Amino acid sequence: MKSQTVFICIFMLSLLALHQCRQMDVGEIDSSSKLYVPKCVHSICKGFIKRDCWCCGPHCWDRLHDCDSSPLCPPP
Known part of the structure; x- marks a missing residue:
């Protein structure tokens, strides 16, 4: 039952x-x-002086515009 x-x-x-x-x-x-994955991510660049930077893969730039417009960064 x-x-x-x-x-x-x-x-x-x-x-x-x-x-x-x-x-x-x-x-x-x-x-x-659908997930939004940005082309460039904010990070802290390490070197002689720690500073804010924008990176895509191993490449980093000081400004977001430089990162977005770089041909080294593939589209998301």
């Missing part, structure tokens, strides 16, 4: 999940899975 009750509960939960999935707009799934 318990196994029939468990089977019915699982079946009802599956139907509820299927119903909720059919109501969801496909656009909601696409927009939630």
Whole structure:
């Protein structure tokens, strides 16, 4: 008797999940899975004097504009 009750509960939960999935707009799934990855990230450059810089990969610049416009940085 318990196994029939468990089977019915699982079946009802599956139907509820299927119903909720059919109501969801496909656009909601696409927009939630997109992540914005910036081309350049802010970092602290180490050297003789620690300073703020913008880096993409191993290359670093003092200004964000220089980093964004550099051909060494591939688009995200």
